[in-house]
Amino acid sequence: MSRLARYVPRLKTIDIPALVIWGRKDGVVPLRLGKRLARDLPNARLVVIDHCGHAPHEECPAEVIAALKEFNAEGRRPRFVI
Numbered sequence: 375m376s377r378l379a380r381y382v383p384r385l386k387t388i389d390i391p392a393l394v395i396w397g398r399k400d401g402v403v404p405l406r407l408g409k410r411l412a413r414d415l416p417n418a419r420l421v422v423i424d425h426c427g428h429a430p431h432e433e434c435p436a437e438v439i440a441a442l443k444e445f446n447a448e449g450r451r452p453r454f455v456i
Contacts, residue, residue: 385414392418393445395438397426419445 392415396408405422412420421441426434 382414385411386416388415389417391445393441394418394420395430395441396420396422397428397430397433398422398424399426400428402428 392412394408394412394415396405398405400408408420408422412418423430423434423437426437431438
């Protein structure tokens with residue numbers, strides 16, 4: 375992870391709307407890192423799906439689609455979706 379640490383300060387320079395979707399039960403990448411990512415991106419929203427693991431788009435597609443629709447309805451066209 376240390377190789378990626380040098381990019382963390384650059385996250386604050388990304389000002390496009392970002393929707394970060396995370397599974398609360400992600401056993402690969404902990405939720406704390408998703409929270410940090412959403413905090414470090416200045417124009418981000420974090421959506422946590424409770425009963426979901428590492429692949430929300432596969433495990434909980436209805437919830438992911440609902441989050442994308444809500445994000446889009448606010449006029450925040452997603453260009454960067456994680």
